[in-house]
Amino acid sequence: MxxxxxxxxxxxxxxxxxxxxxxxxxxxxxxxxxxxxxxxLVRNASSNDTYYFTKNQLVAAYCRREVKGRMGGVVVVAIIGLVMSCVAWFGIRPEVDVVWIFLLAAGLLILFGGTWAVLQWRPNQARMESAIDKWLAEGKPIPRLLLHPSLQEPPPEWDEPDIYDYGVESILIVEHDLLVDLLVKNGFHASQRCLIVSETGYPGYIASRITELLHERPDLPIYLLHDSTRKGERMIERIDQQLRLPHHREFIDLGLFLEDVKRIKRLRPMLSARDDYAIALDYIGYGMLVGGLSQALDEQLTLAAVLDAQAAGGYEASSFG
Incomplete structure (x- = not known):
């Protein structure tokens, strides 16, 4: 150690x-x-103490590291299987067919079966979650880790008249309260000139301002951001009931859907099972999340569409963080 x-x-x-x-x-x-x-991993999740981050993002940093390490195993298994298969193929003779055919079969089994088994493997997320809990239970701090929503009241450094001085150009409604803290504490609201609130109406002093703004500017665009879950996909059905937005029924859904995660390879390290494509939005590293979300807002695209475009442009999975 x-x-x-x-x-x-x-x-x-x-x-x-x-x-x-x-x-x-x-x-x-x-x-x-x-x-x-x-x-x-803490330094990775915070980009060397640059960003606030969530527990999910710290777990995701662990998953990425584990998957990257496991890729070396894929290469080794594939090489062993390929070598055995080639030796057997070129060594087959009529008098020893059974031996060489057996070797060929074993080589192909290692090549394809072993590689498939390694690729099916998923990181043990519970192991990292347990390590985080143990670290915190010992009273050791994890700088910039967000555990609970803390913006129920305006931060002391915010003067009420100055909160909106950056000029509001859009409204972003997120599924979870903690995602508000993640974006606001990292300054995303100011850089994108948007008000950020959760679907529950958190924080209340922002939600009340949204109601006023929509009375003044009914054409203000409203964006939704949610997890890739069945509940997240139905977020749009809950907005009117929970926030009661005045005379505004058009929303632009930027969130992730199960079919998106199934398609986007960069999100696979975060999956707990091969056949389960549910993923919390904050499993995406903050740098990648904010970059993709900024482009999605600017171009009115879904987050998945932005990630697809980045993948097509040659972005590597290491840019997750």
């Missing part, structure tokens, strides 16, 4: 306290992750 404080390589048999006094929280043998790797 490498100490995050002094860099000393602490052997497990010498206990969970480094010679410098640092107390290790995670046991690599039990938790399957070390303190150093955990903190590296």
């Amino acid at each position: 490498k100490c995050p404080e002094c860099g000393h390589d602490q052997k497990h048999k010498y206990g969970m306290t480094c010679s410098c006094g640092y107390q290790f929280t995670l046991d690599p043998k039990q938790d399957k992750i070390s303190d150093g790797k955990f903190l590296a």
Whole structure:
């Protein structure tokens, strides 16, 4: 275990306290992750302490790392299977057909069956969730991690008359309260000149302002953003009932749908099962999320359409974060 404080390589048999006094929280043998790797994932999720992020985004950073590591296994298995198959194919002789045919079959089984099995594998998300909970239970902070909505009241640095000085050009309604915090605390509302509120009407001081704005400007575009779940896909059915927007019935749905996730390969590391394409929106790293969402707002495209266009342009899955 490498100490995050002094860099000393602490052997497990010498206990969970480094010679410098640092107390290790995670046991690599039990938790399957070390303190150093955990903190590296935190830096990844926050883009080196640049962004606020959610627990889902920290879990997603872990999944991406695990999938990237597993890809090396795919290459090894494929090479072994290919070599065995080639040797068998060119070595077949009438007098030893059975042996070589068996070797050929074994090689093909490793090549295709082994590769398929590795690709079917999914990261153990519960392992990372447990590590996060253990870290927090020890009283250790995770800078910029958002655990609960905290914008029920305007932040102290916001003067009420100045909240809207950036000029509102659109309204963004998100499915979950915490997604409001994620976008607002990272300044997305100001850079995109939009008011952000959840479908529950959180935060109330923003929701009331939306009602006023729509009376003044009934043509103001309203965008929806939701998870790739059955509940998320039905978000548009709940808006009028929950927010009671005045005389405004047209919404532009930017959210993810199950069919989108099924199609977009970049989202697959976040899936808990091969046949389940439900995914929370904040499993997408903030950098990728805000980049895709900005383009979606500018061009009035769905987030999925933007991700498709990025994939077609050669963007790599490593840009997730």
